[in-house]
Amino acid sequence: ALTTGIVGLPNVGKSTLFNAITQAGAESANYPFCTIDPNVGIVEVPDVRLNKLTEMVEPDKTVPTAFEFTDIAGIVEGASKGEGLGNKFLSHIRQVDAISHVVRCFNDDNITHVSGSVDPIRDVQVINLELILADLETVEKRIGKVEKMAKQKDKEAIVEYEVLVKLRDAFEEEKPARSITFTKEQEKLVKGLHLLTWKPVLYVANVSEDELLDTEGNPYVQKVKEFAAKENSEVIVVCAKIESEIAELEGEEKEEFLQDLGIEESGLDQLIKAAYSLLGLDTYFTAGKQEVRAWTIRRGTKAPQAAGVIHTDFERGFIRAEVVSYDDLTAAGSMAVAKEQGKVRLEGKDYVVKDGDVVHFRFNV
Numbered sequence: 001a002l003t004t005g006i007v008g009l010p011n012v013g014k015s016t017l018f019n020a021i022t023q024a025g026a027e028s029a030n031y032p033f034c035t036i037d038p039n040v041g042i043v044e045v046p047d048v049r050l051n052k053l054t055e056m057v058e059p060d061k062t063v064p065t066a067f068e069f070t071d072i073a074g075i076v077e078g079a080s081k082g083e084g085l086g087n088k089f090l091s092h093i094r095q096v097d098a099i100s101h102v103v104r105c106f107n108d109d110n111i112t113h114v115s116g117s118v119d120p121i122r123d124v125q126v127i128n129l130e131l132i133l134a135d136l137e138t139v140e141k142r143i144g145k146v147e148k149m150a151k152q153k154d155k156e157a158i159v160e161y162e163v164l165v166k167l168r169d170a171f172e173e174e175k176p177a178r179s180i181t182f183t184k185e186q187e188k189l190v191k192g193l194h195l196l197t198w199k200p201v202l203y204v205a206n207v208s209e210d211e212l213l214d215t216e217g218n219p220y221v222q223k224v225k226e227f228a229a230k231e232n233s234e235v236i237v238v239c240a241k242i243e244s245e246i247a248e249l250e251g252e253e254k255e256e257f258l259q260d261l262g263i264e265e266s267g268l269d270q271l272i273k274a275a276y277s278l279l280g281l282d283t284y285f286t287a288g289k290q291e292v293r294a295w296t297i298r299r300g301t302k303a304p305q306a307a308g309v310i311h312t313d314f315e316r317g318f319i320r321a322e323v324v325s326y327d328d329l330t331a332a333g334s335m336a337v338a339k340e341q342g343k344v345r346l347e348g349k350d351y352v353v354k355d356g357d358v359v360h361f362r363f364n365v
């Protein structure tokens with residue numbers, strides 16, 4: 001399964017946020033394929049469309065789709081040189097598909113900052129630099145192998161060499177790989193290097209309880225936003241402390257608490273949605289009397305493989321998919337009416353499933 005790693009310096013609020021994640025946690029019985037590991041938190045992906053479909057179909061049960069956050073502790077300055085738990089930290093990051101980078105944007109004199117003062121950009125750079133240095137080492141090793149072949153006019157080697165040098169130059173200026181623009185062909189080569197700074201990043205600005213409503217007025221948050229924009233990354237603002245309180249509530253209680261706070265959506269829900277989209281994931285639905293359920297696919301997945309997410313038999317025996325878009329279905333008000341209106345299509349094995357499709361698979365067993 002795809003996973004997002006949570007990173008950040010000590011005392012920025014990572015554990016508080018991760019605890020909120022596990023507290024809000026999905027009922028794992030519904031997700032037997034998810035990892036069981038104390039460092040992995042399974043979250044349900046909030047989706048109002050699922051509520052609407054439930055109201056319409058009135059099924060026996062409703063199951064949201066889920067994905068994982070992995071808590072990656074142990075970053076310190078010097079990690080790329082193997083300081084502290086450095087190597088372990090880097091190898092954990094190598095295994096995740098995207099990074100949620102928690103940054104301290106709250107003042108609290110009672111909570112020591114590892115560097116003595118609150119300075120989100122410096123913090124971000126400490127971690128990013130460790131990742132950049134690790135990538136620089138990767139790239140330099142590769143240059144050592146490719147340079148000679150490039151000099152002998154090997155065509156492929158010349159193309160790769162160009163990419164490697166571009167990366168090395170960026171790293172030497174302390175810029176992450178994701179801040180560089182490559183051609184499609186070059187991107188393939190970059191992907192093959194498995195660089196840490198090529199992974200998409202979401203910055204999570206952790207603000208104080210009293211500043212959650214006025215993030216525009218928080219200079220730390222503004223700085224993080226400016227910084228993130230330069231490397232094409234996104235920022236989510238949360239108050240980890242409040243999130244841990246919200247996570248203990250459900251349903252109406254949760255709604256009321258959010259209303260009292262004056263916010264529409266919890267920071268955690270925003271984070272989950274943003275991470276989901278950062279991973280390039282889409283949701284399709286199945287909607288039967290027994291169960292209305294959301295399923296996760298990578299953007300661009302074709303119908304048989306999308307069916308395979310439900311069960312491998314569905315992929316193997318795939319015949320056709322009956323598909324109606326969420327918008328068409330809810331506008332029609334029921335599957336029967338949608339069919340009368342000709343909104344339900346029969347699609348074959350080359351159909352690319354779209355976000356929001358409501359699908360019924362036909363298959364041979």
Ligand code: GDP
Nearest residue numbers: 010011012013014015016108207208239240241
């Ligand atoms: P970690 O080392 O990054 O995992 O940080 P922790 O989650 O353990 O948080 C460090 C300290 O900061 C703890 O005492 C938390 O209660 C506190 N803390 C975390 N988030 C917030 C926050 O949003 N506001 C305030 N005031 N304190 C927070």
